[in-house]
């Protein structure tokens with residue numbers, strides 16, 4: 343079973359007041375949502391989990407081994423990250439080359455590179471844009487491309503920073519299906535999101551952050567049923583929860 347574990351993690355940005363502090367946290371296979379208001383530290387946590395940022399103290403382990411021990415293609419096999427802004431990530435001249443890049447780093451045979459690239463671009467709905475320059479695509483298409491590059495490599499742990507941002511409903515459905523498919527096959531799929539309807543619908547458990555700390559991990563339904571927690575974390579209620587609250591209030595008053 344794939345497992346990523348955090349112990350006594352501390353991190354600060356140089357010259358910034360923000361500090362991230364997590365005593366202990368374990369993520370295992372499945373779909374995992376991280377929520378919290380702007381500036382809570384969600385992206386910072388993802389960057390630490392990917393190895394992009396280094397903790398000031400504490401440790402992140404994957405399968406019991408320090409994250410920093412995984413180097414080069416060994417790191418790619420374990421962890422993949424998509425940035426919140428796909429423009430920070432995409433650097434190849436065509437859509438196809440962008441997806442192929444990660445696969446080539448892993449020394450996949452050329453026939454495999456071609457097959458996987460076509461398959462993944464088909465899955466995210468970009469197969470007909472293969473030869474286009476990514477910067478001629480719309481922002482939402484670039485978002486899909488950034489997701490495809492990580493999904494193609496099939497790392498054990500996939501980290502997505504607001505993958506649904508700017509996507510329309512059919513694309514959101516495609517991405518949810520891909521996440522579910524990977525989670526069902528033993529991958530750890532960790533996603534930052536501000537979409538509380540999606541969280542309630544698709545995620546059994548949720549991890550909530552506030553002021554650089556983890557303030558809740560547990561059942562999603564229980565989180566949204568706690569007004570004090572929802573207020574502390576500073577997120578909107580899902581529509582379904584709002585309707586239920588209104589209905590309960592109405593029935594009580596009747």
Ligand SMILES: Nc1ncnc2c1ncn2[C@@H]1O[C@H](COP(=O)(O)OP(=O)(O)OP(=O)(O)O)[C@@H](O)[C@H]1O
Nearest residue numbers: 355356358360378379380381382383384385386387
């Ligand atoms: N590169 C950086 N240098 C200095 N401070 C930073 C840097 N990146 C983020 N911060 C600060 O760290 C804090 C946490 O930021 P972070 O991006 O992790 O929050 P977040 O929960 O992902 O927010 P959002 O939902 O807006 O993406 C913020 O106060 C932010 O200003």
